[in-house]
Amino acid sequence: MGRKLDPTKKEKRGPGRKARKQRGAEVELARFLPPGKKKLSSHGRKRAAKRRLGAGSGPARKRPLGAGGGGGREPTGQTTCGRSGFSDDNSKWLAPVKAKKIRSKGNHVELSSDGEVEEGNWEMEEEEDGSSEEMVDDYGASSSEEEELLPIEKAALKQKPDSEADSEEEEEEEEEAAETTGRQKMGQKEEENPDLQLNLDIDEQFKLPTNEEIEKEDILFIFRDSLMVFLPAEPPDLHVIHQRIKGNMEVLQDFVVKREEGRTRQEYLALLRRDMAAYYSYSDFLLMKLMDIFPLPELINFLEANEVPRPVTIRTNTLKTRRRDLAQALINRGVNLDPLGKWSKTGLVIYDSTVPIGATPEYLAGHYMLQGASSLLPVMALAPQENERILDMCCAPGGKTSYIAQLMKNTGMILANDSNAERLRSVVGNLHRLGVTNTVVSNCDGRQFPKVLGGFDRVLLDAPCSGTGVISKDPAVKTNKDEKDILRCAHLQKELILSAIDSVNAASETGGYIVYCTCSIMVEENEWVVDYALKKRNVRLVATGLDFGKEGFTRFKDRRFHPSLKSTRRFYPHTHNMDGFFIAKFKKFSNAIPQAQKETTTLSAVPETVVEPPPKKKKLEGSKADKEQKLPQPTLKKKHSLQAQRRPLKA
Numbered sequence: 001m002g003r004k005l006d007p008t009k010k011e012k013r014g015p016g017r018k019a020r021k022q023r024g025a026e027v028e029l030a031r032f033l034p035p036g037k038k039k040l041s042s043h044g045r046k047r048a049a050k051r052r053l054g055a056g057s058g059p060a061r062k063r064p065l066g067a068g069g070g071g072g073r074e075p076t077g078q079t080t081c082g083r084s085g086f087s088d089d090n091s092k093w094l095a096p097v098k099a100k101k102i103r104s105k106g107n108h109v110e111l112s113s114d115g116e117v118e119e120g121n122w123e124m125e126e127e128e129d130g131s132s133e134e135m136v137d138d139y140g141a142s143s144s145e146e147e148e149l150l151p152i153e154k155a156a157l158k159q160k161p162d163s164e165a166d167s168e169e170e171e172e173e174e175e176e177a178a179e180t181t182g183r184q185k186m187g188q189k190e191e192e193n194p195d196l197q198l199n200l201d202i203d204e205q206f207k208l209p210t211n212e213e214i215e216k217e218d219i220l221f222i223f224r225d226s227l228m229v230f231l232p233a234e235p236p237d238l239h240v241i242h243q244r245i246k247g248n249m250e251v252l253q254d255f256v257v258k259r260e261e262g263r264t265r266q267e268y269l270a271l272l273r274r275d276m277a278a279y280y281s282y283s284d285f286l287l288m289k290l291m292d293i294f295p296l297p298e299l300i301n302f303l304e305a306n307e308v309p310r311p312v313t314i315r316t317n318t319l320k321t322r323r324r325d326l327a328q329a330l331i332n333r334g335v336n337l338d339p340l341g342k343w344s345k346t347g348l349v350i351y352d353s354t355v356p357i358g359a360t361p362e363y364l365a366g367h368y369m370l371q372g373a374s375s376l377l378p379v380m381a382l383a384p385q386e387n388e389r390i391l392d393m394c395c396a397p398g399g400k401t402s403y404i405a406q407l408m409k410n411t412g413m414i415l416a417n418d419s420n421a422e423r424l425r426s427v428v429g430n431l432h433r434l435g436v437t438n439t440v441v442s443n444c445d446g447r448q449f450p451k452v453l454g455g456f457d458r459v460l461l462d463a464p465c466s467g468t469g470v471i472s473k474d475p476a477v478k479t480n481k482d483e484k485d486i487l488r489c490a491h492l493q494k495e496l497i498l499s500a501i502d503s504v505n506a507a508s509e510t511g512g513y514i515v516y517c518t519c520s521i522m523v524e525e526n527e528w529v530v531d532y533a534l535k536k537r538n539v540r541l542v543a544t545g546l547d548f549g550k551e552g553f554t555r556f557k558d559r560r561f562h563p564s565l566k567s568t569r570r571f572y573p574h575t576h577n578m579d580g581f582f583i584a585k586f587k588k589f590s591n592a593i594p595q596a597q598k599e600t601t602t603l604s605a606v607p608e609t610v611v612e613p614p615p616k617k618k619k620l621e622g623s624k625a626d627k628e629q630k631l632p633q634p635t636l637k638k639k640h641s642l643q644a645q646r647r648p649l650k651a
Contacts, residue, residue: 207260238279241275241278241279242279244271244275245272245275245276245279245300248268248271248272248275249272249296249297249300251268252265252268252269252272252296253296253297255268269291272296273287273288273291276299276303280303280306280307280478281475281478281479282303282478282479283478283479283481283482285481285482285483286468286477286478286479286481289486289522290302290303292556292557293521293522293523298574301574302572302573302574304574305472305572305573305574305577306471306472306573307472308472309472309473310372310373310472310473310573310577310578310579311349311350311351311373311577312349312350312357312370313340313347313348313349313350313370313371313372313373314347314348314350314357314368314369314370314371315346315347315348315368315369315371315376315399315403316346316347316348316367316368317366317367317368317369317402317406317434317435318346318406319366319405319406319409319410319434319435319436320365320366320367320434320435321362321367321368323339323345323346323348326348326362326367326368327339327348329362329367330348330353330360330362333353333354333355333360334353334354334355335350335352335353335354335355335357336350336351336352336353337349337350337351338351340373341373343380343546343547343548344373344376344380346376346406347373347376348368349373357370358370364433366433366434366435369399369402369403369430369434371399371403372578372579373577373578373579374469374519374571374578374579374580374581375399375400376403377517377546377549377569377571377581377583378400378460378462378515378517378581378583379400379403379404379407379460380545380546381515381517381544381545381546381583381585382404382458382460382513382515382585383407383513383545384404384407384408384412384458385408385457385510385511386408386409386411386412387408387411387412388408388412388413388457388458388508388510388511389412389413389415389455389456389457390404390408390412390413390414390415390456390457390458390459390460391414391415391417391449391453391456391458391459391460391500391503392404392414392415392416392417392459392460392462393417393446393449393459393460393461393462393496393499393500393503394417394418394419394446394461394462394463394464394496395416395417395418395427395441395462396418396420396423396424396426396427397423397426397427397430398416398426398427398428398429398430398431399430400460400462401414401416401427401431401436401439402430402431402434402436404460405431405434405436405437405438405439406434406436408438410435410436410437410438411438412438413438413439413440414436414438414439414440415439415440415442415453415456416431416439416440416441416442417441417442417443417444417446417449418443419443419444419445419446420443421443424441424443427441428441446461446496446499446500447495447496447499448499449499449500449503450499450502450503453503454502454503454504454505455503455505456503456504456505456511457504457505457508457510457511457512457513458504458511458512458513458514458515459500459501459503459504459513459514459515460515460517461496461497461500461514461515461516461517462517462518463492463493463496463497463516463517463518463525463529464489464492464493465489465493465518465519465520465522465525466481466485466486466489466520466522466525467519467520468481468520468521468522468580469518469519469520469521469571469572469573469579469580469581469582470519470579470580471580472573472579473579486522486524486525487524489520489525490524490525490528490529493518493525493529494529494532494533497514497516497529497530497532497533498533498536498537500514500516501514501533501537501539501586501588502537502593504588505591506538506588506589506590506591507591512587512588512589513542513585513586513587513588514539514585514586514588515544515583515584515585515586516529516530516533516583516584516585516586517581517582517583517584518581518582519579519580519581520580520582521570521572521580521582523553523556523559525582526552526568526570526582526584527552527553527554527556527561527565527568528559528561530552530561530565530568530584531561531562531565533586534562534564536594537588537593537594538588538589538590538591538592538593538594539586539587539588539589540564540586540587540589541562541564541565541567541568541584541585541586541587542567542585542586542587543567543585544567544568544569544583544584544585545585546569546583548576549569549570549571549576549583550569550570550571550572550575551565551566551567551568551569551570552565552566552567552568552569552570552582552584553565554566565584567584567585568582568583568584568585569582569583569584570582571583
């Protein structure tokens with residue numbers, strides 16, 4: 001098994017092989033290292049070693065003139081000029097300075113890889129006289145650097161301490177002056193502090209810009225070659241506009257206290273709408289509509305949420321797999337996901353992925369469908385049952401249709417209809433991929449659908465709309481929608497919802513329900529259409545079965561809707577983190593169409609310009625006098641005779 005190693009008896013490894021050979025060199029070299037100086041060079045180390053060898057032979061050792069070697073000058077001070085020894089004036093130079101070697105705190109002697117002593121490891125402590133003399137060697141000689149200096153360099157060294165002293169004095173004076181000025185400034189700041197605070201408070205108050213400032217940011221209309229070109233006078237500063245929006249919002253929230261004298265609320269609202277249109281790139285029409293729907297703080301949150309894309313969500317196809325198995329398979333492929341929420345048993349939200357979500361083997365095998373979270377809600381509200389006949393009037397691209405088939409477990413019959421034949425290709429592809437077998441695909445106009453086929457148990461109508469709830473997916477909606485587009489969509493939706501109601505069989509044992517939904521938040525496309533259907537057909541609103549979402553409007557500006565519209569649900573991106581959506585669920589209680597509504601619908605179906613007088617053939621049957629005798633006269637006689645009979649009875 002091998003020898004057991006006792007860590008307590010393990011010897012500590014010292015320096016390397018080269019360092020062990022040079023043991024003691026650090027002690028000798030530390031004598032010649034001045035504190036705070038650089039490391040000795042290779043020549044310096046050689047000279048130090050020679051001086052150390054010369055110290056062993058004695059101080060009176062002399063060398064003949066002209067002798068070679070790199071030992072330097074004679075340490076005794078004798079020169080070639082024949083001068084004798086030193087006089088008493090320099091006798092102090094002969095006396096070696098006693099020095100004590102001490103270790104500096106927390107340091108120890110170490111050798112680097114090239115054998116040099118680490119600087120700062122040793123300190124020299126001089127005698128108690130406190131003299132600040134230079135470090136000398138054992139014979140009283142100064143460091144080797146001074147021996148190599150030329151006379152002119154020595155003169156420069158003498159002048160250097162004087163200049164350094166002068167510079168130090170100047171620096172001290174400057175520091176003292178700076179301290180005094182700093183104290184004076186601090187005193188002034190302390191004195192002026194209340195005034196500065198008042199100035200800050202004044203600056204924080206929002207003020208409407210002047211007309212000149214507005215004109216600089218206004219858009220210029222320039223005609224070039226009979227075309228109108230829109231050019232801003234100056235490029236807008238988005239940071240300034242954003243700060244102005246914040247200040248304007250604060251004033252509007254407490255208008256009585258913070259408003260500027262002589263300014264009305266309409267002026268602040270007009271400036272706010274103009275700034276938001278410039279900052280978020282919305283048309284003035286759409287901003288006016290949004291300001292009518294949302295309070296101002298909520299409007300800012302809605303606009304900010306539209307700048308951020310919604311999270312990617314997928315729906316598990318339970319016809320082929322379970323959500324747990326699908327989640328595990330995607331996690332193994334490097335997908336970071338979580339369940340969508342407690343309200344959904346099939347949804348998963350994707351945070352990030354190392355593989356494309358729309359090209360995994362699981363996707364190609366039909367284990368899941370890429371579908372927004374808001375698109376799951378209408379099918380959940382419809383609540384299809386097994387073995388029912390269900391109509392999806394506007395089915396493309398097939399996400400809701402496949403979800404209905406999934407809930408029905410491929411039983412019953414689903415009629416997937418869409419008026420656009422090109423979009424039906426994606427429907428057919430998705431149904432084949434997901435394994436749906438109970439669906440028939442048709443290409444018909446939804447407005448004429450009751451004439452094609454009727455008697456369904458449930459109908460899902462995802463009506464075409466302006467798309468104001470999915471601005472994060474289609475930013476072009478910010479500017480390309482106007483009043484005509486909204487009213488055109490609303491008119492089409494009214495026709496489709498009447499057609500959907502007529503396609504449902506009210507006598508169905510399990511059904512008789514219609515779900516109307518749009519991806520718009522406009523009242524004209526949602527509550528207005530639902531209220532119209534309540535007046536024109538024998539239907540009533542029921543609960544959608546969804547636990548979350550905001551209630552629909554029962555009153556909007558000067559309009560008053562049916563009180564049952566509280567059961568409808570609205571979903572917003574800034575509150576539910578999903579696309580803007582509207583859902584309403586109807587229950588049909590009679591297949592009969594009210595008589596008054598039938599006449600109005602027939603007239604509305606035929607334009608007024610197409611209405612013609614009775615055919616001319618009837619005029620040929622008799623003259624006008626004969627008609628007057630046949631039709632109106634007997635009725636008049638009957639009336640007069642009845643009156644004549646009743647009068648005496650009353651008398």
